[in-house]
Amino acid sequence: KDMNVRDALNSALDEEMSADPKVLLMGEEVGEYQGAYKISKGLLEKYGPERVLDTPITEAGFAGIGVGAAYYGLRPVVEFMTFNFSMQAIDHIINSAAKSNYMSAGQINVPIVFRGPNGAAAGVGAQHSQCYAAWFASCPGLKVLSPYSSEDARGLLKAAIRDPDPVVFLENELLYGESFPVSAEALDSSFCLPIGKAKIEREGKHVTITAFSKMVGYALEAAEILAKEGISAEIINLRSIRPLDRDAINASVRKTNRLVTLEEGFPQHGVGAEICMSVIEESFEYLDAPVERIAGADVPMPYAANLERMAVPQVDDIVRAAKRACYRAVPVAAAA
Amino acid sequence: IETSVPFTGHKCDPPSRSIDTTPKELMGFFHDMALMRRMEIAADSLYKAKLIRGFCHLYDGQEAVAVGMEAAITKKDSIITAYRDHCIYLGRGGTLLEAFSELMGRRGGCSKGKGGSMHFYKKESGFYGGHGIVGAQIPLGCGIAFAQKYSKDETVTFALYGDGAANQGQLFEALNIAALWDLPAILVCENNHYGMGTAEWRAAKSPSYYKRGDYVPGLKVDGMDALAVKQACKFAKEHALKNGPIILEMDTYRYHGHSMSDPGSTYRTRDEISGVRQERDPIERIRKLILAHDLATASDLKDIEKEVRKQVDEAIAQAKESPMPDPSELFTNVYVKGYGVESFGADRKEVRAVLP
Numbered sequence: 006k007d008m009n010v011r012d013a014l015n016s017a018l019d020e021e022m023s024a025d026p027k028v029l030l031m032g033e034e035v036g037e038y039q040g041a042y043k044i045s046k047g048l049l050e051k052y053g054p055e056r057v058l059d060t061p062i063t064e065a066g067f068a069g070i071g072v073g074a075a076y077y078g079l080r081p082v083v084e085f086m087t088f089n090f091s092m093q094a095i096d097h098i099i100n101s102a103a104k105s106n107y108m109s110a111g112q113i114n115v116p117i118v119f120r121g122p123n124g125a126a127a128g129v130g131a132q133h134s135q136c137y138a139a140w141f142a143s144c145p146g147l148k149v150l151s152p153y154s155s156e157d158a159r160g161l162l163k164a165a166i167r168d169p170d171p172v173v174f175l176e177n178e179l180l181y182g183e184s185f186p187v188s189a190e191a192l193d194s195s196f197c198l199p200i201g202k203a204k205i206e207r208e209g210k211h212v213t214i215t216a217f218s219k220m221v222g223y224a225l226e227a228a229e230i231l232a233k234e235g236i237s238a239e240i241i242n243l244r245s246i247r248p249l250d251r252d253a254i255n256a257s258v259r260k261t262n263r264l265v266t267l268e269e270g271f272p273q274h275g276v277g278a279e280i281c282m283s284v285i286e287e288s289f290e291y292l293d294a295p296v297e298r299i300a301g302a303d304v305p306m307p308y309a310a311n312l313e314r315m316a317v318p319q320v321d322d323i324v325r326a327a328k329r330a331c332y333r334a335v336p337v338a339a340a341a
Numbered sequence: 342i343e344t345s346v347p348f349t350g351h352k353c354d355p356p357s358r359s360i361d362t363t364p365k366e367l368m369g370f371f372h373d374m375a376l377m378r379r380m381e382i383a384a385d386s387l388y389k390a391k392l393i394r395g396f397c398h399l400y401d402g403q404e405a406v407a408v409g410m411e412a413a414i415t416k417k418d419s420i421i422t423a424y425r426d427h428c429i430y431l432g433r434g435g436t437l438l439e440a441f442s443e444l445m446g447r448r449g450g451c452s453k454g455k456g457g458s459m460h461f462y463k464k465e466s467g468f469y470g471g472h473g474i475v476g477a478q479i480p481l482g483c484g485i486a487f488a489q490k491y492s493k494d495e496t497v498t499f500a501l502y503g504d505g506a507a508n509q510g511q512l513f514e515a516l517n518i519a520a521l522w523d524l525p526a527i528l529v530c531e532n533n534h535y536g537m538g539t540a541e542w543r544a545a546k547s548p549s550y551y552k553r554g555d556y557v558p559g560l561k562v563d564g565m566d567a568l569a570v571k572q573a574c575k576f577a578k579e580h581a582l583k584n585g586p587i588i589l590e591m592d593t594y595r596y597h598g599h600s601m602s603d604p605g606s607t608y609r610t611r612d613e614i615s616g617v618r619q620e621r622d623p624i625e626r627i628r629k630l631i632l633a634h635d636l637a638t639a640s641d642l643k644d645i646e647k648e649v650r651k652q653v654d655e656a657i658a659q660a661k662e663s664p665m666p667d668p669s670e671l672f673t674n675v676y677v678k679g680y681g682v683e684s685f686g687a688d689r690k691e692v693r694a695v696l697p
Contacts, residue, residue: 029491055491061521066480066514073484076469077419079491100474101481108460110453111674113469145675169677 006192011181013155014044017162018082020194022052025080028166031058031067032084032121041086042122042181068094068119072101072171075117080166085121088137088175095140102171103146118165120174123151124218124269125317127179131305134313136270138217141173142247143274148200149246151175153221155185157244160198168200175246177219201248205257209239212263212327215254215280217243220267220318227323236331246276251283258284262293263330269317272300297326342630346563346592348573351551353558353587356576360568364636366412367627370567374404374624375646377428379653380437381597384427384444387657388601393444396473397458400428402596405623406531407432409570410499414578416466417494421482422501424459425595426471429501433468435461437656442663449663453670467496476509478502479528483515483586486526497525497581499574505536507550516586520557523585527577528554530590531564537599538608551590558584564591565621594621 008016022028034041036049036059049057060067064085071083085091091098098119105113125134142149148170152158158176165172190196206221207228216224221242228238239257243250258264264284266277277298284296302316342362348355381401387393400407403425410420411432422429427440435451443450444458451461452471460471469485472478482500489496506512507530519526530550534541541548551559558580562573573589580587594617598605605614631637 058522061514061517063514063517065511066483066518069477069480069511069515070484070487070518073421073469073481073486074488074491075484076481077485077488077492079488096474096477097480101472101477105470106677107674108452108456109462109464109470109674110455111678112452112462112464114677148676 006187007184008155008187009182009184010152010155010158010176011042011044013158013187014162014176015046015048017159018045018048019051021163021166022048022056024194027078028080028082029056029058030082030084031060031071033060033062033086035059035084040084042178044181045084064090064093065097068097069101071117072097072115075102075115075171076105076113080116082118082120082166085119087133087178088121088123089133089135091119091121091137098141098147098171098173099144103144106170107146114169115171116169118162118172118174120162120165121176122178122181123175124177125301125306128308128310128313130308134306136268136301138175138246138268139270139275139279142249142276142279146171147247148172149175150200150244151217151246152244153180153218153242155187156191157198157204157242159187159191160196161200161244163197164200167197175218180219198244201245201250203244203250203253204242205239205253206242207238207240209237209261211237211261212265212330213239213241213254213257213261214265214267214323214327215241215243215277216267217246217276218269220269223318223320224267224323226320227327230320230324231327234333236327236333238327249279249283251287254280255284255288258288259291262291264292265297265299265323265326265330267299267318267323269301272298272303275300294330294332297330299323299326342568344563344566344569344572346566346569348569349551349561351554351559352556353560353580355560356572360572362568364634367631367636370408370412371624371627371631371642372645372649373408373432374567374627375649376437376652377401377404377407377431378624379646379649380427380431380440383653383657385597385601387441387444393458394446395457396424397444397601398425398599399597400425400595402617402623403531403533403564403593404428405567405570406529406564406591406593409567410529410574412567412571413574414497414499417496418578419467419469419482419485419489419496419498420501421469421472421478421485421498423475423478423503423506424471424473425503426459426461430461430463430468430471433463433466435463435468437653438659441657441660445660446665447660447663448666449660454666455670455674476502476506476511479506479509479512480515482528483519483524483526486519486524487522490523490525495582497527497578499527499529501529501531503536504530504532504534504541504548504550505539505544507532507553508545516554516557519586525581526586527574527581528586528588530588531593532590533593533595535595535599535608538603540608549590551588554586554588557586557588559588559590561590561592564593565623566626567623
């Protein structure tokens with residue numbers, strides 16, 4: 006059976022709200038408007054205004070209220086219309102949510118989920134197109150999840166809501182409408198994915214490509230192209246950015262001996278940098294080639310279509326990098 | 342007993358100035374405030390002896406707010422405050438030993454030495470910290486009030502903040518939502534008249550903080566009078582359960598500087614400080630009441646102060662015996678036990694924890 010990511014998220018929210026009366030949803034336009042991206046469609050009608058709360062456009066206020074409610078033991082799901090707006094509330098995510106369990110030596114845990122679309126959409130310019138995975142994942146106390154498929158979306162969102170710690174849940178607007186096949190198991194209301202485990206999305210022998218969210222799809226496309234040229238790429242869907250499944254990444258690199266990291270975010274201090282360091286620490290002697298990093302361009306997102314295309318990773322970039330890692334392409338500098 | 346300063350209301354009829362009390366309550370106020378005062382003076386010495394690290398914000402002068410508030414509410418109600426939190430913690434039933442141990446970063450501290458001066462908590466009696474970022478505790482407090490209403494607990498939350506935080510944007514964001522949703526939140530502005538070293542009139546266009554909720558009712562209270570604080574908090578709790586949020590502005594004063602690095606004398610005169618001590622001191626006010634009504638003799642009260650001093654000294658001696666946290670505690674409590682602790686890197690191999 007096929008299901009799109011929007012319905013996967015909606016059904017996960019619905020099932021968790023139905024299973025636990027402490028779960029509630031708050032954010033801008035989540036109720037009467039049915040969600041800016043319709044993720045919360047039908048939930049207001051089903052659970053009422055006590056559990057599906059439309060907030061004013063004041064992120065610091067409602068994120069703080071969500072964290073306070075979690076201190077008391079509720080399980081709020083706070084929707085940011087996009088994660089770009091979470092910057093207005095980042096103090097509550099980092100200082101109020103992530104650090105409380107530690108500072109109180111375990112007295113105050115914070116079972117909250119911050120969720121919404123993250124990363125570049127299309128043609129919305131610099132202030133609405135940014136990946137925050139590396140930002141949030143650098144903070145201990147937070148867990149950071151980023152689903153790709155419908156199965157990911159269902160299993161990870163349900164895991165996030167049930168988790169006793171604060172979770173940042175990074176969706177992607179451009180994936181909401183995409184359909185994926187889902188198993189009967191993934192459709193069961195008890196379905197849940199483990200936090201901190203990556204998924205080998207496609208097995209391969211010659212090069213490991215790590216990706217998350219929308220970039221997993223690009224990596225899979227690239228793998229098809231590479232396969233035609235005799236390169237077998239192993240695609241790791243990270244699913245969880247923090248905790249990062251270092252074991253799965255290192256095991257794959259020890260097998261393929263080559264690594265390409267892929268993300269939409271800025272390159273400096275990015276997820277790829279962290280993955281590269283982990284492999285250097287644990288599997289340096291297994292590497293047969295320099296690690297290749299593909300990331301968004303180190304610029305604010307431009308508006309013009311041609312520039313925007315250049316600023317985000319494309320399938321061609323992945324193919325080229327994988328070939329470089331496999332020594333099948335001449336380095337650009339040498340060619341010049 | 343009649344309060345010396347009338348309440349001033351904003352969009353509400355202020356409560357009566359005549360307040361019921363008992364000898365037991367007054368003696369309790371005296372004891373608790375003397376204990377708080379002594380604790381803070383001792384913390385000052387410990388800081389200067391380099392036994393307390395980092396930031397340390399003392400509450401002496403403001404004790405009437407802590408004890409008056411506690412007299413009006415129960416431990417089922419919640420309190421959340423900023424970093425000037427030692428005495429609020431004590432008021433919620435925290436112990437001197439745990440307070441001093443925490444201040445000195447010892448294992449026996451209320452946060453096992455991992456929080457420090459600004460991060461005291463006592464969740465089982467409704468104390469949610471201890472927050473270091475100015476103003477953040479206000480939306481958090483409104484969130485606790487949201488949860489109380491959601492759970493139909495018929496309890497309220499007091500969110501304390503200073504006159505400095507009163508200008509923060511998130512206060513107005515949270516107050517707007519609290520009013521929209523009728524949350525049982527009481528915003529308590531402890532106006533000690535200086536946000537760090539900036540006098541209120543230099544930071545606030547309108548320093549009438551009880552009026553700044555606009556559509557939210559407010560009450561101005563003599564925060565140096567424990568009985569007035571009690572009356573106001575009782576009034577506010579009833580109001581909040583029925584009608585949603587209310588602001589209490591407590592006119593109070595801190596004798597110490599903002600924190601230990603601030604002598605507290607560059608932006609205000611010594612005369613101002615000693616004037617408040619002589620005329621408005623919250624402990625002296627209760628002492629006078631006790632003596633005027635022959636509830637105890639002057640020497641009885643001296644004895645209480647001596648006893649309090651002894652308790653504080655003993656607690657410090659005991660706290661000094663408490664060991665530093667075990668190194669293995671470095672990686673505990675990052676997440677709830679058993680959930681996703683991760684330590685990595687070549688130099689961390691020996692304390693490596695595994696994913697669940």
